[in-house]
Amino acid sequence: MNPNDEDFERVVSGLLEKNVSDISDTEDRFLHDTHCLESDHDTASELCDTENQDPALVSDSDDEPLINLTSNRQYFLGKKVGNKQQFKWYKDPFRSSVRTPRHNIVEVQRPIGTRDCTEKIDFWNILFSEDILHIIVLHSNRKLEDMRQKYKREERPELKNIDITELCALIGCLLYTAIFKSNKEYIASLFATDGKGREIFRCVFSQKRFLMLLTVLRFDDPTTREERKKTDPATHVSELYDIFISNCQKYYTPGPHMCIDEMLVRCRCRCKILMYMPKKPGKYGIKVMCMTDASNNYLYNAYIYCGKDTDGQGLTDEEKEFSKPTQSILRLTKPIQNTNRNITGDNWFTSIEAVDLLKKNGLTYVGTMNKIKREIPTDFLPKRSRLVGETLYGFTKEMTMVLYVPKRNKAVVLLSSMHHDKCNDEEGEKSDIILFYNSTKNGVDGLDKMCKNARNIDTYTFLSEIADELCKPHMLRRYNNPNISRDVRASIKRILKIEDTDPGPQTSEKLAIRGTCTICPA
Template identity: 35%
Template sequence: MSEQKKRKVETSNDPNVWLKWYHELSDESDLSESSKDEDESDKEEENILTESEHNTESEQEVAESEEVESDEDVPLDSSSFYIGKDKITKWRKANPPRNVKTRSHNIIIHLPGPKGKAREVKTEVADLELFLDDNILKTITACTNIYIEKTRQEFTRGRDARSTDEIEIRAFIGLLFLIGTMRCSRKNIYLLWDNSKGNGIESCYLTMSEQRFRFLLRCLRFDNINDRNMRKELDKMAAIREVFELFTNNFEKYFSPSEYLTIDEQLLAFRGRAAFRQYISNKPSKYGIKTFALVDAKTAYTMKLETYVGLQPPGPYQQSNNAKDIVMRMVEPVQGTNRNITGDNWFTSIPLVNELLTEKKLTYVGTLRKNKREIPKEFLPQKDRDKFTSIFGFQENCTIVSYCLQKNKAVLAVSTMHHDSAISEDTGEYQKPDIITFYNSTKIGVDLVDQICQKK
């Protein structure tokens, strides 16, 4: 505060002057939020299992130990605004009417669907080859042969440990797909190749021998085993990094997503040894490799994947595991396109949604945790609040809503795509806000991918 303002504060007794100065200081304040980095420093051996702390319960409940803030803490001018718990953030109680029907950040100019070479694809095999392309197959073949060379001395007959090639690797991957599709992945390999009584799978024993399949299954590698230990000093994902990035980079090459996308965690089933293996109780597989996925909410097409490995060693692969930073990295394939991102309360914060809109040209809809300092106390769960009621707060490009579905509980949500207090007509007596119904309809993108993978 300037010296002139300090002197005026000391001498003025006019309440209106005090109120004017309060608003000037509020407007000048910097809106920021410090969120805890939820990454776990995974420095144990590779067989250590960690449990995910990704808790995304949407309904916020009144806690007996919580104290309601005194009315004395609420600023004098509360007739037109709600004031956040931080005493800085203001939300208008009513959104002023606008002449513009559709805001610019809600106008989509990119058509969804296949693009590039994908538009010329006619068969499923050709489609798969766009993603498992020649670069990936060459890398897998070369790395597998390096490992075969190291193990060849264990075999008395050289032909039992002969090198492989891209054609055989294609056939091997095809058999893995076939075995998985037929839900035979947990059967004994001997039974899959047993054709004496007609119990085996014909495509298996006609493609290669059981012995060769076992050999390739043992020797399959995705990196150069000779320098892996050196690379692991900088990267926990060293064993799969190159192939993983080649594969995921192909996602955005061949498809343009719809206007609605979902960001969420995903668990890839895995019970092997890995320092970053996770346990997530609410996932179908429960044990596996945790990834963050950006998925088209309409088609369940995955646009981007990022593997969670915990705390990386210092170096080029070290990055923040803060929820806001994860989202900013994940949306890079669609930044600047005016699309909408839907996320749960683990990802969502007021600074995030504002930064996505201003820097990435993306809108966001998501649920909020009640501990966010920008949320007014009126929006928190109240014991005396009626069911099926909504409270809205508005800023220039941001709207928050508190919806009471049952006593003592409320769902808090924020949107930079919605700018009114509309109630969905399809929800009947529940009187759900459009923000809530939109969130419910678009949050399922990653769950759809999980369901598809479980069915295959």
């Protein structure tokens, strides 16, 4: 055929289209390992669909039909940011097998749940172990020794050393203040004897002893505190907190689905780690990053957020190079690495970087994505033309992105490394990714709600029984003390339901005959 023939260009274009359609799919799937477009070619056709393309951006060169055919028909491209390569999402899934992927199979070596617990007090004993109580007793007694130096009579009963039994009773009384919603009540009113006080407090402690114990309660060694504060702003409670978290992990086997999020413990004390979060109900408090079991809100791992650069504590220098949300994920998920469990998080945590790292650590991830992420194609952004309930998918070999339109002009984008196909519910309205996210996203929020809702009948009963068991040994010890008043002994006897066969400590009913002095008449 003569190259100058007018049909020559048409025939060559047809051959090119046939060849390109045969090889484009295999070439594109070969490039999926990097999740982005390998070519540095910068054209407008890689940014948007050809149907909506601005005519001013269309090139008149002979290569334009080939570029348009290979760049937009089978995949979406992420946003173009500087010289960075655009992220590529395929329209069709890679996996066609109906078998469950290996990374979604969680092998649990022992039953899910808490072991060795038959009574409610057993939960307390395994979480707040004797190691924690011994540390508190040790440092509190050191403070009591310093306090005794300020008084002329050092043997005063409120200045004696504390032991584990009395410490448990003190914690029980603090639980009672939460149950009665009296944690901000004037202490003198709690110990009032005019009918306005709480009888249980007078049965456990005297008012002076209770105030003294609250004053001297210490959780760390003050002599080394300043040195430790240079690396750990929360050093006052870090040792006890680490033991508590270790106990949470030691005696519980989590389920296959975990949830990570932040929780604000409401507090308005004066400390450097106090946070202001205007969107939280309490607004002020201590921020705690948590990982919980999504099925029952059990706290499995957590750390106190103390400000900038504290998310990476305990990580390697290489891991500290990642973004702050990724550092937080790595720190929280260390205890469950290589278990094939799934992590659910919100858009603050979600990133391609974090999902790739979790994949290497034997974990999957499901979470919402912030729409400013450069990996999200423009096709996944909100548009007025989208119908309510519309769903759009994008795939790589390891991840799936889904767009869902809950209402007009709104769009929710989720990322999952657990799901790899287009699956909707029975009605065909919502994707399985969205349904799974909705069922596992409230793990930390549920824990936060349980901590604040002591008025719930189940929470009230649970805390009451634990407080009763904590106070009972010390109350029994006070009952056998001959120096307490009769009304307190009678109250303890009634509360503990002590039988009359146990008369308690015996006191002499007869008074000695008083003699007369030389001044008084005989």
